[in-house]
Amino acid sequence: MGEALIGRLEAAVSRLEALSAGAHPSISPRGLSDNASAQDPAILAFDDLVVSALGRVSAAAGKIGAEVAEVTRLLEKAFLVGKELLVRTKQTQKPTMESIATFMGPLNEVILEANALAEGTRSSHANHLKAAAGSLAALAWIGYTGKGCGMPLPMAHVEESWQMAEFYSNKVLVEYKNKDPDHVEWAKALKELYVLNLHDYIKRFYPLGPVWQPPGSATNKAPSAPSPPASLAISSASSSQPKSGMSAVFAEISSGKPVTQDLRKVTDDMKSKHRTDKTGVVTADVKETRNAPSFGSTKGPAKLELQMGRKWVVEHHIGNKSLIIEDCDTKQSVYAYGCKDCVLQVKGKVNNITIDKCTKVGVLFKGVVAACEIVNCNSVEVQCEGSVPTISIDNTSGCQLYLSEESLEASITTAKSSEINALVPDANSEGDWAEHSLPQQYIHAFKEGQFTTSPVSHSGA
Incomplete structure (x- = not known):
């Protein structure tokens, strides 16, 4: 059985290599010795x-089919293209922001193909398709x-x-838990492919990213940036800020509409730090002066x-009460990072919320599917109006949790944290909160x- 499986996998890899070479002849690195790549420990580990x-x-x-x-x-196919790109990085100078789209183009095509398959069919295996397609962004x-x-x-x-993909993977596990072990095995194997194997692979060989050729080397230069295909075209006139890096490359992977319809940016009426009102409402006739400070940080x-x-990325805001x-x-x-003295409202249910390195920040959200994580923060307040299965607090000093009736069954995990208080609706007084201090000793x-x-209990004098 084991030899037959290995034979099938080797045949599949050979078939995909031939397919990839025919579809993307440009991804094979020019001037690269096959023997050199075959002896590279990182490439050998990727093959494993x-x-x-x-x-x-x-x-x-293969057991499920369809x-x-x-x-x-x-x-x-995507992992095969990924291997070819890894080989190519060591023979290519680091691409510029403009040429990275060309370099990652072959992988982007496979991801778009998988997304088209997941979105273009109404199948009984829709959750499988969306889980696999969503995972390729990794x-x-x-x-x-x-x-x-x-x-x-x-790694992050x-x-x-x-x-993002786990939402659909979990649906597969729930649906087939007591029905078909092959589907359960597929979902578990998909998760371990990324969470365990790929994560550990990157940690071992590329914790700080791929190794590019230094500037001035006599090897391949970074790919030039010709006009992108229509599927990746981004109008510079439609956005006040230039797109950069992977945001420009993969912005349309998960949506079939122009990227500017999804992006949210800081508008002009949000850039007045010292406004007189306390409600977060900015009047229409308020104009920002040239010397007015913005909400951005120096970092x-x-x-x-x-x-x-x-x-959704919320970063480096200071003093903004109307995010x-x-x-x-x-x-x-x-994902909120590096914010100070701000208030963030999430007016809808999302998969998960992470608050990282924030100080004196308040977050109000409708609910989450997976978890709300609070990491490396100081003096934060978090309020859930709906349901939240898990709340994780790590390395945080000062956190006020306001839990609704729907979120009282939430599992709260704390580590290396202090001054954590949970406030729940008071059963004896309508509209009031009952405060409970979570033990830290x-x-x-x-x-x-x-x-x-057991937690330490203090008796009064």
Whole structure:
């Protein structure tokens, strides 16, 4: 059985290599020795990942058949193109913001093909298709060129991309839990492909991104940037800010409409730090003077935008009490980073919310599908008006949680945090809140052959 499976996988890889070479002759690196790439430990490890982890997904898909096998073949094709791009990075100078679209073009085509398959059919396997297609955005880490490229570090990017696909993967697990083990195996294998195998691979070989040729090397120069195809064309006149990095490359992957319809930016009426009112409403006749301070921080430009159709990014705002995210859905996540003295409202249910390195920030949201995470923060207030399965608080000093009736069953996890208070509706007084302090000190005692842990209780004087 094992030899037969390996034989099938080798045949599939050979078939995809031939297909990829015919469809994208430009992705083969010019001047690269096949022997050199064959001996590269990173490339050999990637081959092992494809055979073992991706092979497990393919084996389960082969048993299911139908559209699941078809979208899994696109998954194999995408990883094959990803391998070719990894080989090419070591023979290519780092692309510019303008030429990165050309470099990542072959992978982008496969992702668009998978999205077309997932969106263009009403199948009983729709959740399988959307999970697989959504997961392919994780491979965009290969195009990471540095801090200014518009995406997080590769490991973080893979984790965030999988969170988008996990929504549909979980639906597969729930639907087939007691029906068909092949579907359950496929969903579990898909998750482990990214969360365990690809994540560990990047951690081992590319924690800071791909290795590019240094400038001035006598190897291939970065690809030039010809006019992009119609599917990737972005009108510069339709946006007040130039698109950069992976935001420009993969912005349309998950949506069939122009990118400017999805992006949210900081408008002019949001750039007045010292306004006289306290409600967050700016009158129409208020004009920003040339010397008026903006909400941005010195560490980076202020952002409030939707990236890749999946992730709302709120970064580096200072003193802005009227940050609002509308037109959001359960496929999207929200990531707030580096904000201070701000208020953010999420007027819709999203997949997950992460608040990172924020100080004196208030967040109000309707609800989340997965979790609300609060990391490295100081003096934050978070209020949920709907349901939230999990709340995670890590390395945070000072957090006020306001939970609605629907969110009282939420699981709250804390680590290395202090001054955490949860406020719930008071059963004895309508409209009031009952405050509960979450313990931050514990007693560990060895009893009956094992340690038991209990929170410290303080008695009054």
